[in-house]
Amino acid sequence: MARFSACCLLVGLALKKCQFKLLMGEKNIAEAELQGDWLIGNVVPDIESVKQQLQQQNCTQLSLNSEQLGRWDSRLVLFLCELERYCHNNNIALNMTGLPTAAQGLLKQASAFPVRESGNKEKQESSFVARLGLATLLFYSESQKMLSFVGDVCLSALRLLRGKACFRQRDLWLIMQECGPGALAIVTLISLLVGLILAFVGAMQLKIFGAQIYVANLVGLGMAREMGAMMTAIIMAGRTGAAFASQLGSMQVNEEIDALETLGISPIDFLVLPRMLALIIMLPLLCLYADFMGILGGLMVGVSLLDLSVVEYLIQTKSALDLNDFLTGLIKSSVFGVLVALSGCLSGMQCGRSSSSVGDAATAAVVAGIVSIVVADAILTVVYQIIDF
Amino acid sequence: MKDVHIAVNDLTMAYDDFVIQQQLNFKIHKGDIFIVMGGNGCGKSTLLRHLLGLKKPAKGEIYYQDANLWAISEVERKKIMRSNGVMYQSGALWSSLTLAENIALPLKEYTDLSDHEIQGLAYFKLALVGLVGFEEYYPSEISGGMKKRAGLARALALDPEILFFDEPSAGLDPVSAKLLDDLILSIQASLGATIVVVTHDLPSLFAIGTDAIFLDSMSKTLIAQGAPNDLLKNSSNPIVQQFLSRGINE
Numbered sequence: 001m002a003r004f005s006a007c008c009l010l011v012g013l014a015l016k017k018c019q020f021k022l023l024m025g026e027k028n029i030a031e032a033e034l035q036g037d038w039l040i041g042n043v044v045p046d047i048e049s050v051k052q053q054l055q056q057q058n059c060t061q062l063s064l065n066s067e068q069l070g071r072w073d074s075r076l077v078l079f080l081c082e083l084e085r086y087c088h089n090n091n092i093a094l095n096m097t098g099l100p101t102a103a104q105g106l107l108k109q110a111s112a113f114p115v116r117e118s119g120n121k122e123k124q125e126s127s128f129v130a131r132l133g134l135a136t137l138l139f140y141s142e143s144q145k146m147l148s149f150v151g152d153v154c155l156s157a158l159r160l161l162r163g164k165a166c167f168r169q170r171d172l173w174l175i176m177q178e179c180g181p182g183a184l185a186i187v188t189l190i191s192l193l194v195g196l197i198l199a200f201v202g203a204m205q206l207k208i209f210g211a212q213i214y215v216a217n218l219v220g221l222g223m224a225r226e227m228g229a230m231m232t233a234i235i236m237a238g239r240t241g242a243a244f245a246s247q248l249g250s251m252q253v254n255e256e257i258d259a260l261e262t263l264g265i266s267p268i269d270f271l272v273l274p275r276m277l278a279l280i281i282m283l284p285l286l287c288l289y290a291d292f293m294g295i296l297g298g299l300m301v302g303v304s305l306l307d308l309s310v311v312e313y314l315i316q317t318k319s320a321l322d323l324n325d326f327l328t329g330l331i332k333s334s335v336f337g338v339l340v341a342l343s344g345c346l347s348g349m350q351c352g353r354s355s356s357s358v359g360d361a362a363t364a365a366v367v368a369g370i371v372s373i374v375v376a377d378a379i380l381t382v383v384y385q386i387i388d389f
Numbered sequence: 390m391k392d393v394h395i396a397v398n399d400l401t402m403a404y405d406d407f408v409i410q411q412q413l414n415f416k417i418h419k420g421d422i423f424i425v426m427g428g429n430g431c432g433k434s435t436l437l438r439h440l441l442g443l444k445k446p447a448k449g450e451i452y453y454q455d456a457n458l459w460a461i462s463e464v465e466r467k468k469i470m471r472s473n474g475v476m477y478q479s480g481a482l483w484s485s486l487t488l489a490e491n492i493a494l495p496l497k498e499y500t501d502l503s504d505h506e507i508q509g510l511a512y513f514k515l516a517l518v519g520l521v522g523f524e525e526y527y528p529s530e531i532s533g534g535m536k537k538r539a540g541l542a543r544a545l546a547l548d549p550e551i552l553f554f555d556e557p558s559a560g561l562d563p564v565s566a567k568l569l570d571d572l573i574l575s576i577q578a579s580l581g582a583t584i585v586v587v588t589h590d591l592p593s594l595f596a597i598g599t600d601a602i603f604l605d606s607m608s609k610t611l612i613a614q615g616a617p618n619d620l621l622k623n624s625s626n627p628i629v630q631q632f633l634s635r636g637i638n639e
Contacts, residue, residue, distance in 0.1 A: 166498055171485065255481035262441055263495045263547070264471040 016070050020045040022053050029061040030054070034099075035068040038076035047082050054092065062087060063095035066103075077106045084111070149346050153276065156268045160277075165269040172274040179240040180282035184289070186239070187232055191223070191290035194231055195297025198222045203306055212306040216316035219298030224325040228291040230377055233336035236283060237369030241344035244275050245365035248348025249358035257349070267349070276341040283337035284330045291329060328389055332380050336373050343368035391418040393454070394551065394583045395440065400449035402435050409435055412610050413449070415602050422577055422584045424594045424617060427604035428632065433587045434478070436604070437555055440585065442470045471499065474544030474582075478555040480536035482528040488515060488539050489524040492546045499547060514542040518572060534565045541572065551583045552576070558590040570596050591635065595621070603629050 019035040038044060054062070064080075080096070084107065087094040096104055126134070159165040202218040248271060251257050260267045295317060302308040347365040351357050383389075393416045400413040409432040417423045425433050438444040440451060442458050451458040453469050461469075482491050492511040496502060502510070512524055518538040528536055537557065544552055557573070558566035570593050577584050588594050594601065594617050601620065603613040605628055613620055613629045621633045 174485075251484070254479055254484070255477040256483050258438075258441075258443055259475065259477060259481040259483070259543075261443060262470050262473060262475050263498070264467045265495070265498055 015039060015042045018042055018044045020050055022050070022057070024057050024059070028057065028059050030057060030059045030063075032062060032064050033068060034064060034066045034076075035070075037070040038072040038079070040073055040075045042075070044075055044079055047079060047086075050083065051086050054086070054090075059092055061093045061095070063098060065098040066100060067098075069100070072100070072103065074106075077103060077110065080107055081110060145350065146346060149349065150342065152268045153272060153342070153345075156266065156273050157276075159269060160273060165273055166265060167270050167274045172278060175274055175278040176282055178243075179236065179278055180285060183235065183239055183286060186235055187286050187290050188293055190231055190235060191228065191293040192297040194227050195219055195223055195294030196301055197297075198227065198294070199298040199301035203301060207306070212302070213308060213312070213316050215298060215302055215306060216308075216313050217320035220295055220317040220321045221325060223291045223294030223298075224321055224329050226329070226377075226381075228294055229287045229329045229333040229336060230373065232283060232286045232290045233333060233340060233373045234370055236279065236286070236337075237340045237343075237373060238366055240279060241340045241365045241369040242362040244341065244344030245348040245351070245361040246358050248272075248345060249351030249361040250355075252349065252351045253353055253355060253358060272341075272345045272349070275345055276338070279341040280334055280337040283340070284333045287329055287333035288326070291326065324389065328384055332377065335376055335380065339372040339376060340369045343372060391420060393417070394419045394421075395585075396452040397440075398450045398452070400439065400451065401447045402432055402439055402444075403447040408447070408609060410604060410609055410611075411448075413602075415611065415614060417583060417585060418600065419583050420577075420581055421600045422573070422586060422597050424598035424601035425585065425587045425604065426589055426594060426601055426617075426632070428589065428606055431604040431606035433589075433604060434555055437553060437585070437587050441473060441475060441553060442466055471495075471547065472550050474547065474549030474552045476537070476540045476544045476552070476554045476557060478559060480528065480533075480540035482536060482539055482543065484528050487525050487527055488520065488531075488542075491528070491539065492543050495543075495546045511546075514545050515539070517545065517576075518542045519568075534561050537561065537569065538572075541569075545576070545580075548580065549582060551585065554584070554586040554588070556588055556590075557586060558588065558593045563592075566590065566593060567596075573597055589632075591633065603632070 016036040018038050019033075021033040021035065023031045023033065025031060036042075069076075080099070080103065084094060084096075086092075096107070156165055198219045199215050202215045203212060206212055206214050206218075248257075251271070257267045257271075260270055298317075299310065299313050302313045303310055344365040347361040347368065351361040395417040397413055397415050401411040402409045402413075413436070425436055427433050435444070439446055442451075445459060450460070456465065456469060458466060458469065482488070483494070486494065489508065489511040492514050493507045496507045496510060500507070512521075515521065515524055518541050520535060520538055520542065523531060523535065523539075528539070531539070537560075541557075552573075554573070557569050561569065573584060573586070574597055576582065586594070586597070598617040601613075601615065601617045602611045603620070603626075604610075605612045607628075613624050613626055615624075617633070620629055624630060624633075
């Protein structure tokens with residue numbers, strides 16, 4: 001029927017006007033005549049005006065008649081559904097035996113399934129205070145989950161130290177390869193450019209005083225103490241943190257984590273621990289590599305724009321930096337490694353059971369990773385200042 | 390009278406405030422093939438997660454023989470959980486491991502067997518479910534039906550006392566579903582294990598079930614209990630009749 005009506009619309013057959021003619025009989029008994037083509041795409045009588053008519057006439061019984069009904073589709077059924085509901089609510093006896101049997105069948109089918117109480121989730125408009133309260137409760141329960149996850153990871157790390165944690169060494173090597181050497185290309189590019197940018201910014205200022213040579217100090221210190229660790233950590237949050245979250249998330253969806261638990265294998269030991277270890281080992285190494293790449297970037301600017309010789313630049317860099325500077329960066333990057341791995345694994349393990357929640361988990365992992373990196377960096381920098389490290 | 394293997398007392402299952410099923414009382418006897426049936430969304434799989442100890446009941450107790458699953462220590466509970474074999478709906482094979490490694494993992498963890506023996510056992514379990522020659526394949530490289538069978542092989546890895554099946558025949562063609570049913574029957578006969586099957590596949594539940602409960606999503610509790618064939622003959626409940634006869638007797 002629907003296809004038929006669609007065809008009619010396409011070939012442009014004229015649609016007969018829909019009409020709902022109400023004829024009042026005796027003792028508030030009404031009869032209604034349905035006329036014309038009741039099709040989607042045709043204009044049908046307004047249900048509200050029909051309701052008003054029925055109310056004005058104080059009608060108690062209504063029978064429908066369809067002798068002059070033309071073509072019809074869901075539009076008619078929808079109209080009748082609303083009419084039926086209105087009649088039911090206002091104690092009007094509705095007689096539909098005059099309708100086409102197919103329409104009666106559809107109506108019956110639509111009302112066969114009772115409305116489930118909790119099925120239609122209503123959107124509740126709540127006040128600011130209520131929303132604030134709900135948000136606080138949510139924050140509380142989220143922090144609780146996070147803390148218990150961190151606790152689980154600590155216990156698991158203890159088991160590792162006692163040699164009781166169960167995970168496959170091959171997994172560890174694979175993850176290490178993926179998050180270490182696998183990230184070299186992008187780390188090279190980004191840190192080279194960051195070194196370049198630092199050198200440019202510094203060169204503009206230092207040239208005024210004729211102190212171009214100190215670009216080497218600026219780039220060296222900047223990379224070793226700050227940018228090397230920070231940039232690699234942010235790259236890894238976007239690359240590996242998201243990967244961890246989506247791997248663990250899809251394992252959650254696929255019930256693989258349930259399968260581990262029912263076999264009594266701790267998913268924290270088996271899945272989270274190797275990922276944490278891999279990132280904590282590889283991130284400082286990447287950071288060191290990024291430091292040198294950044295210095296190389298600075299060197300390129302120094303040699304090409306500031307008329308410094310390569311040897312001059314390198315000697316200046318060497319005199320500006322001591323091992324402590326590298327050490328501060330490396331300590332930072334180990335901390336960042338823990339944070340990136342934690343946020344990635346946490347979002348993955350808390351992932352829901354649908355494929356869209358895997359995407360949410362990956363997003364949450366990256367956001368939480370980057371925010372915690374920057375916050376931790378600020379704290380560590382202040383601490384270094386205080387203890388004069 | 391057969392021994393009771395699992396007893397469920399006044400169990401209420403809920404996600405936060407949303408109650409899924411309440412006042413569930415039933416017993417699963419040793420050596421039975423126990424069917425949990427009901428329409429979509431009535432909480433069959435959720436009941437399975439409760440029985441497995443993956444989800445804590447909102448109210449009520451679950452007893453494994455004499456042990457109350459949520460009153461004993463975590464170590465004890467883990468031990469009980471480990472004696473259950475589970476075949477998940479999608480197989481839930483660990484995707485980074487080959488089929489043989491999937492089966493070997495629990496064996497490595499809980500037995501003192503040598504690597505060679507473990508490999509032998511893993512190959513043997515795969516042979517039991519008809520997957521000879523696929524031992525070194527990864528789960529993504531095999532078909533859905535094979536994944537289910539591999540999932541069964543893993544469930545059998547530790548020779549469990551109870552085997553749980555979550556919709557074993559979902560997504561299988563009728564012949565493969567029949568083969569899986571036969572496999573379940575032969576395993577039951579040879580191992581004498583208790584088997585719990587969550588399903589709504591009629592041919593399969595009539596073929597293998599020796600006891601069953603019927604969960605209803607409207608009244609939110611179980612409305613019939615007994616062997617599926619008896620329920621079809623004797624149950625007076627219209628919902629159960631409609632379900633078991635696909636609405637033909639209406």
